[in-house]
Amino acid sequence: MPPPEEATPEELERCPFCVGREDRTPPETLRIGDPWRVRVVPNLYPAFDRQEVVVHSPDHVRCFADLGDTQIASLAEAWQHRIDAAAADGFGYVHALINEGRLAGSSLPHSHSQLVVLDRVPPPVAAEDRSALDELLRHDDLRVLERNGAVAVIHYAGASPYESLVLGGTLADLLGALRDLVGRVRKAEGPFAWNAWLHATDPQHLHFVPRLTALAGVELGAGLYVNVVPPERAAEALRG
Numbered sequence: 001m002p003p004p005e006e007a008t009p010e011e012l013e014r015c016p017f018c019v020g021r022e023d024r025t026p027p028e029t030l031r032i033g034d035p036w037r038v039r040v041v042p043n044l045y046p047a048f049d050r051q052e053v054v055v056h057s058p059d060h061v062r063c064f065a066d067l068g069d070t071q072i073a074s075l076a077e078a079w080q081h082r083i084d085a086a087a088a089d090g091f092g093y094v095h096a097l098i099n100e101g102r103l104a105g106s107s108l109p110h111s112h113s114q115l116v117v118l119d120r121v122p123p124p125v126a127a128e129d130r131s132a133l134d135e136l137l138r139h140d141d142l143r144v145l146e147r148n149g150a151v152a153v154i155h156y157a158g159a160s161p162y163e164s165l166v167l168g169g170t171l172a173d174l175l176g177a178l179r180d181l182v183g184r185v186r187k188a189e190g191p192f193a194w195n196a197w198l199h200a201t202d203p204q205h206l207h208f209v210p211r212l213t214a215l216a217g218v219e220l221g222a223g224l225y226v227n228v229v230p231p232e233r234a235a236e237a238l239r240g
């Protein structure tokens with residue numbers, strides 16, 4: 001079931017992330033702007049030693065695609081600030097991620113991201129093949145959009161429709177390109193759930209995985225993924 005397009009009155013009434021409800025979250029670890037544009041608070045139900053929630057807007061914005069440039073810049077500033085703080089405290093890595101929509105594991109519809117602070121670089125991040133990233137940039141036919149220095153490219157071996165990487169530019173450029181990418185997929189498919197995460201390696205980049213199809217026995221059991229939208233056609237659909 002796709003996420004609903006409009007917030008219900010109950011959702012608006014209960015949202016702990018909206019401006020004026022700051023007392024419903026633990027005391028913040030960072031605030032960007034005065035009055036605040038983005039704030040960072042400890043996760044109420046942490047699965048790790050340090051896990052933080054970044055609230056993307058004082059207003060009840062439900063889709064990342066609807067954040068303005070100032071909000072995106074403030075979000076990048078917040079992520080960078082908390083990533084630097086974790087490094088200063090001796091942690092080895094911060095896994096920054098966005099889950100949007102219930103199907104993607106998000107329990108609160110107000111746009112937010114999470115920062116999971118880890119002792120070391122997780123194995124899949126350390127094992128990632130850098131040459132595959134370079135290879136991706138050579139695929140002109142898979143490019144969807146460019147924003148300042150950042151490029152969004154459909155993954156040539158993506159397991160799900162529109163799976164993409166965003167590479168190049170500053171963190172704000174990457175997040176801005178992701179915002180535009182989410183907007184393009186929404187335009188093509190309607191409201192949808194998705195996950196994205198930062199790989200804070202060299203070069204830093206974002207992974208974007210729309211949750212348009214459900215994983216079933218073939219995928220889970222045999223590791224065989226059938227992508228119903230071939231990469232070239234996905235790129236073409238989003239470029240248009």
Ligand SMILES: [Zn+2]
Binds near residue numbers: 015017060110
């Ligand atoms: Zn809200």
Ligand SMILES: [Zn+2]
Binds near residue numbers: 128199205207
């Ligand atoms: Zn990566």
